[in-house]
Amino acid sequence: MSAQLERRAVVAQMLAQRGDMAVVSGLGAPTYDVAAAGDHDRNFYLWGAMGGAAMIGLGLALAQPDVPVLVITGDGEMLMGLGSFATIGVQRPGNLSILILDNELYEETGAQPTHTALGVDLAAVAIGCGIADAQTIRAADSLAAFAARARRLGNAPAVAVVKIAPSSAAKALPSRDGAWIKRRMRASFGLTDA
Amino acid sequence: MSDWPADIFAALKALDVRQVAYVPDSGHARLIRLAHDDPSMRAVKLTTEEEGVALLAGAWLGGQRGVLLMQSSGVGNCINMLSLTRICRFPLLALVTMRGEHAEFNSWQVPMGAATEAALRLTDMQVVRAESPHDAGEIVQAAARMAFVGGTATAVLLSQRLVGAKVFVP
Numbered sequence: 512m513s514a515q516l517e518r519r520a521v522v523a524q525m526l527a528q529r530g531d532m533a534v535v536s537g538l539g540a541p542t543y544d545v546a547a548a549g550d551h552d553r554n555f556y557l558w559g560a561m562g563g564a565a566m567i568g569l570g571l572a573l574a575q576p577d578v579p580v581l582v583i584t585g586d587g588e589m590l591m592g593l594g595s596f597a598t599i600g601v602q603r604p605g606n607l608s609i610l611i612l613d614n615e616l617y618e619e620t621g622a623q624p625t626h627t628a629l630g631v632d633l634a635a636v637a638i639g640c641g642i643a644d645a646q647t648i649r650a651a652d653s654l655a656a657f658a659a660r661a662r663r664l665g666n667a668p669a670v671a672v673v674k675i676a677p678s679s680a681a682k683a684l685p686s687r688d689g690a691w692i693k694r695r696m697r698a699s700f701g702l703t704d705a
Numbered sequence: 706m707s708d709w710p711a712d713i714f715a716a717l718k719a720l721d722v723r724q725v726a727y728v729p730d731s732g733h734a735r736l737i738r739l740a741h742d743d744p745s746m747r748a749v750k751l752t753t754e755e756e757g758v759a760l761l762a763g764a765w766l767g768g769q770r771g772v773l774l775m776q777s778s779g780v781g782n783c784i785n786m787l788s789l790t791r792i793c794r795f796p797l798l799a800l801v802t803m804r805g806e807h808a809e810f811n812s813w814q815v816p817m818g819a820a821t822e823a824a825l826r827l828t829d830m831q832v833v834r835a836e837s838p839h840d841a842g843e844i845v846q847a848a849a850r851m852a853f854v855g856g857t858a859t860a861v862l863l864s865q866r867l868v869g870a871k872v873f874v875p
């Protein structure tokens with residue numbers, strides 16, 4: 512199977528009916544994809560901290576158990592934080608979903624192949640870490656089902672590795688003011704200090 | 706004898722710390738047990754320390770205070786992730802048990818132990834040391850206030866003399 516989806520369409524579909532969902536985006540193209548889908552008080556865009564997206568999602572999901580939390584990141588960013596799958600597999604929050612946009616490339620840095628181009632299966636790693644609801648998606652109907660799952664509060668975390676085509680989408684650049692983005696998300700939860 | 710891990714636990718409770726992220730260290734063993742046994746706290750076992758820096762950023766985004774427990778070797782693992790703490794001004798609180806100093810038998814612990822305080826300062830963390838069982842709880846409570854009330858990322862180094870050096874060879 513070599514079918515591939517288009518990343519901007521994938522992210523737009525995931526966020527189309529997001530409701531009160533909070534979103535953490537991994538550095539590089541996933542941050543641009545989430546920004547292109549529309550800025551939101553509950554978007555936390557990373558411009559660095561590679562390998563940290565899933566763990567930020569975990570801390571947020573544990574702190575706000577009634578809010579669906581979606582991490583949208585890339586294969587390279589997830590590979591740098593593989594241990595997070597083990598940590599999340601132990602904590603098992605039902606309001607955390609992770610979408611990995613897998614183009615099998617470090618596209619931002621010159622399109623070098625990642626490990627997922629060379630046999631590494633991120634969904635299998637997640638399953639091996641105790642995240643039973645992990646899958647690789649190549650078709651739009653499976654993506655629609657995952658989007659619906661991500662909007663619900665479940666009993667355990669969910670992971671989807673979505674195979675996407677290389678992209679020439681223009682960069683969509685959200686704010687790089689991390690302190691402001693932080694305060695904005697906290698304010699959306701009624702938290703006013705710092 | 707002073708029960709300093711219980712004093713630290715009480716300080717964390719008093720400041721409403723809810724997520725306790727850790728990579729184990731024998732010096733933190735009692736504190737980790739206390740956190741696991743407390744229903745108001747979520748103890749989060751990490752595979753590597755930088756996960757905890759990111760976890761606690763997320764916790765703060767969602768309105769919970771947390772603490773990162775690690776030994777000094779783990780500070781080295783955190784360096785790039787601490788850019789998240791600095792650029793977003795997250796009020797990270799880290800409690801670091803020191804290895805590689807007082808009576809250290811394992812020389813492999815010395816290089817990172819010797820670099821720990823300077824490495825934290827280079828990342829813009831405030832650093833305080835606790836040397837005595839009598840004031841460790843008070844120092845942690847003060848550091849927690851600096852972090853959560855003042856917004857200043859702060860690390861407390863718990864000295865190896867306080868924690869007790871491992872003895873491999875008599």
